Amino acid sequence: MDIDDSQEGILLFGILENGKCEKFIDSSYRPYFFVLPIDKKKAIKEIEEIVKKNSLPVTEITEDRRILHGEEKEFIKIYAKRHQDMQKIRDAIKVLEEKRGGSGSIIDEFEYQISAYRTYLAEKGLSCLNWFEIETKGNQIKSIKKVEIPPPKLKILAFDMEVLEVQRGTPSIVMISVFGEGLSKVITYQEAKYTVDSNVVNDEKELIKSFLEIVQDYDPDIIAGYNTDLYDMPILRERAKQLKVDISILSRDNSGITLSKRARFTTARLIGRVHIDIFNFVFNILSPMLQSEQLTLKNVSHELLGDTKLDMEYEDILQAWDKGHELDKLARYCLKDSELVYELTKMLLPDIEELTKITGQSLFDTSRMPYSQLVEWYYIKKSKQQNRVIPNQPKFDEIKERQKATYEGGFVKEPEVGLHKGIVVVDFASLYPSIIATYNISIETLNCSCCKDNGYKIPEFPYWFCKNKKGFESQAIEELLIERLKLKKELKKLDPLSHEYILLDTKQRALKTIINASYGYYAYPASRWYSKECAESITALGRYWIKEVLKKAEQKGFHAIYGDTDSAFLKIGDKKEEIKQFIKEINQSLPGLMRLDLEDFYVKGLFVPREAGGVAKKRYALLDENGRLKIRGLEIVRRDLCRYARQTQQEILKFCLIDENIEGAFKHLNERIKALQENNYDFKDLVVYEQLSKPISEYKLISPHVIAAKKLIEKGIPVGEGSVIGYIIQKGSGSISERAYPVELADASKIDINYYIENQVIPTAMRILRIFKKEHTLF
Template structure:
């Protein structure tokens, strides 16, 4: 038979002492499909010392003679791979089961003939995707034999061949979102409600007790908590979703469900094969794995990948949904939920719970296509990719390319080596051209296009090309000689990482040249993200291809090139306001000057390096720190349409209250758009008066800060830690990663002692918010005009002028 198939997820099981790879996916109609492949076997490599041919033959026989639980290695083959630029002779040891890899490796690594072992830590499912060249979310034509199965799928096939197809669309996956609500009862978190909503229009809320059925809410009332969990499992198995999504479901929802299900002896069998959820360790956190159904925790993706592109630094469901969807959660605090539950007001809690599932589903419909494309580029499953940091994505991209390039993958560094790398002093990063504090008009912003990736490619920066022997005799003439260092890179043999980056950027350019669609847009953005992350990967202590020298070299070239462009700009008669790493701010009287300047610069740059224009602004404000040194990226720009771009000010930081941020933005607008410092000071005084009068909404006073470790590990008790401890004492829930919202209340004691969780704060300390929030935020903008705190607190009748603050072109 021939069957169309889009790959979504992968796992394996052991049947009859053999691994069976299961490829989960769907066809165009959304029918669930599983492909079973029994032909793939696990293996690893061993590097053999120089020995005689006879000794090598004896070595191969010793490996094959190993016995473990009645099994032996399947095969031992001689092979060659390139390892960091050197051709290396290896033996490839194939074993029956994935668990046998570690067993056999632990034996052979102790033999005198073996120098080292490699690729033993690559998980079997990921190994399969790499070796077979399969891409998640790609389309294939399948040939194989249809088989009967107890798995919850529409079609099961014993796989014979997979032929890639060129389609770019995604199937209509069945996606279901869920959320739980809990209350504290005598120190135990009990689940009181579970909501579900899917892409087919199904929605329900499950709760329990003897309450009456409220009107207007799709609420199912069952006997008790155990019956509620069982009903949740029943809905999942009956709805048969391809994808299950939650928001913080790895750390909260699924662990809570598993714990309560175990308490009641209920199997949480959500897998398409009837298996229970598995909480797997991922660094310091866990991930909930559901076999045959892709589980995506949207919070993980937002926190690790998307968060840097969001305006909000608070990544709660409410904040993220408001920014992306324009709508947030129903405003209820945990105390309100507990009160409503105890008052048997199920409708209020049910609406709140169902809204959380609706927001998670809508976010999934927006974010999943981005996850899909990152997954395709990295070449690993969406389950894994959505939980990776950028450095991990780069590493798996390199591992995948290593297989096709016949490169041997370096081993992970041991923990003691990682600790050493962490202790290495920081090297010099990007160059900063300090501005003169003040306001400027007619500003053009230029950026190097993918500065560090293009430097890497242009100068062939890869661990194996560093200080090569073939170029050592004439290194002074080498264009890849690192400025200010005694290192250079090969000019004749292209590095492995360079090959990978070239391919990424070439594929991105090809997509940009095609008619645009959402899939292509997300994919080319994935290419850009991974290319830009490659520089940081060199310096990442856990990196397999770690090279501090490579990272330092890239930064050194970066400093050289931005200085060159600054020199060129000055030569062309432009005033350089500010420069930072890969950005340049110039005063240009007219936008007509932009293209000619870019042409001059790009002609002078080597290789594929180039600059591009990021925008023309009518005015901008640049501010110095108190030390007289420009704070990195602390500026505000206004475009002709009134749009303000803010970097480095409190407006874009979460550890300042809304009242401070809003006041600062209003002050910036008064200065940039209206050039009216008197109005700016008036705005501040009005805010101060409102604070004194107690008329400011509580929501505008909340300060947010994230817990970066368990509460018990904090030695210094800052305001957010003190507030979190109070929250826990009153029955609230916090964990590492929780964003704590608090308000500083009046009274005696330190600021930390007066920090109250937002749920409990009924009053605020006006003096704190005036002197520690609003005034400092405003003075960040206004102090350069000679405006003082006294001017903001009292109408001193002083006259203010921008004349001394407005910087004229030089």
């Protein structure tokens, strides 16, 4: 189901049982918003006068009882003729607010800014990706209800474009590839001996037309790409406009590509189909779990699929097109990108679909939501189910004030620097969410009048939470926690390779995503459910319980070498059974849904000091019983250093942690430095990759990758927000940033080797080697 609210009523696109796509209109939706009055009768009278005087498109004014922050209140419900009229009506009546110098008959207005289709989905309790039984009269929906059967298989078409400045200053599309089930094709307008299925046309105009014909014939439900919101879709729309090509058929309602920008986010919408930019989901949701240097299609595909792009730099592509050689390589390169996008979409779509069901929103929106929005829309869906009024988003000034607020986070026991053996790591399962559920943490239960003497007391603060009435956020998160626990119990009974296991595992991962974002949403400055008090209560309880675990572990003879927020690193030697009994005893003492888990046993662990003395949080490497390394906070997993420096550190880590050969580690560092000095290295290993997170014009601090990007633009090479810039540092005068050259324009003979030795290789290596006290001399 896809949705468009451009007509009177809600326009729904859906797949019938026979696989055909149809559209229907649900005219039952009536746009409305709420007004919270001080004096209800006076407010209604004054609102009616304003409506009449200004000829406002109001169809009805009614009274309604709704819950706001736990209290049932009397509201005025104002219905508008069209959804887009609500802001105008609200602006006219807000003069009645006392804070604006009005008569003081109303306090505030709610739900006037939420889009029509999102309100419709939340209010109806519908969710995309479900089957619905509908009764219709013509194309008008008379009734609609959800049917619990598996959703249909959606038809996916992935695409990729190669764009070059054929004419100075004008980006042109020279090749488009498409990939789907039973479809693998490249469209271009230069003749060559292509080894892939190709369609050679006369020019760029025909290339775009040919692409549109394929889309029309294939009729996909999902069109997928990588960074297509910011790059491919805007370029496609602009080139089609300049070449006078009608691209309306990309959408099933013939509206073409709809671009919209909110803050720094741009989206490209197709009505009747779902455009999924898989980069958004990777960036918003997966990036914290990935080891990739940069979130490029190449890196992400390699990590998730075990497959990767074909090697071809921008200069190679430009040369291939200009000189008409290696065009087959370019075609294979372009087609491979579409294939990778298709495989990534197939892999990640089940997770996106489950999140879509939990939030109750559209597949298009959910695939682009960061953690905060996933929680917000889950709460909005629950609010509609419970007859609650949705709190307003904070105004800009309020967000700025919230950004100034600080409070203490999780407890950290500084690690004991050095090499340790016989380690176990224990951690709380979803610590902060389980605290929210267990201690009834909610805005409406904070410092309630009924529990001042016997509520859930918060250590270190004059706060308590109600024990008599369940809070909104607490209940909402508890439901997800309980559902996930049930799924995890079911998973233990199933074969991990079975289809049922894969389905349930996908569901529990989606639940975990929203569960773990719930605490952060309290502290998110733009949150509708913001509460500094709730956030600091959660961290206070988290500090209390991790300290309790560390204290009780010491009492049992397990030496705590490190503790961080929800985890304890204990030195236990070979006392594996004793630690299991310890965890069992702790869990018997924990309240509610709180639970301590055994994460893993580790043969050795190396804890690293910070640069200016002392020790560092989350900077360690562990070796498990299967010989696998778990690394946190070291440069090996950082994305802003060259591969040569990271590889050096990783090899030194193995010398120290696995072999315990410190002399060998120093010797290896000397050899790596010598190799650089003797030009015995691969040029590509010195490239640093960084991503442009915003347009070039918005950067205030001019860092190396921004300077390198500007040099690309000067040469007519298109880059912008989302582009990954590879650069090296060359010899010369000026700052390091000024000496940054994009890899496409770099001169290998001018690389500043001393920069790499002194600023990258030695500092990253010594992060580990300074642990060991012996005197060693570097080459």
